[in-house]
């Protein structure tokens with residue numbers, strides 16, 4: 057037998073993903089780690105230029121603020137700082153676990169910091185491109201300030217179907233430390249109007 061050890065926390069996430077294609081957890085990272093990641097994002101925001109996020113991929117990128125108003129900075133896995141290294145270590149541990157238990161053939165990912173200024177949003181969309189379907193799991197980690205409240209808006213809405221096939225919106229508040237993982241190929245979603253600067257690391261775990 058192998059030395060494989062079940063991880064009950066990962067199992068919860070995987071159960072959610074299998075049963076309903078999304079999972080919301082608040083303890084993937086510790087409060088201390090969230091604090092470090094938030095401080096890192098704010099530092100990068102001062103030192104490096106976030107760019108207005110575009111829609112589409114290599115075949116044609118466009119900035120369309122009527123669709124998407126966030127600014128982003130991609131993390132560089134080849135040259136991470138100490139805090140980003142911690143982030144990648146944790147995500148890669150989860151990827152490794154998924155590959156040993158679910159045979160999804162996941163192979164790393166791509167991740168960016170995101171900042172939504174007040175007054176912005178991201179209209180309903182799917183995260184996969186027509187010409188590149190490697191994105192498999194979407195991961196959003198909220199790094200908002202500790203005093204974040206639902207009144208600040210910026211909820212993530214997941215468009216799901218009930219047993220009768222009727223569509224409904226599952227609303228997820230962007231609480232600091234919250235991690236949302238969902239099936240990139242199936243779940244359409246949107247970011248509601250933001251009333252307070254909204255911070256996250258968003259990314260995608262991909263297949264070969």
Ligand code: OGA
Nearest residue numbers: 178183196212247256258
């Ligand atoms: C995205 C996205 C959701 C969120 O960046 O593609 O849908 O809650 N983000 O920030």
Ligand code: MN
Nearest residue numbers: 181182183245
């Ligand atoms: Mn998205």
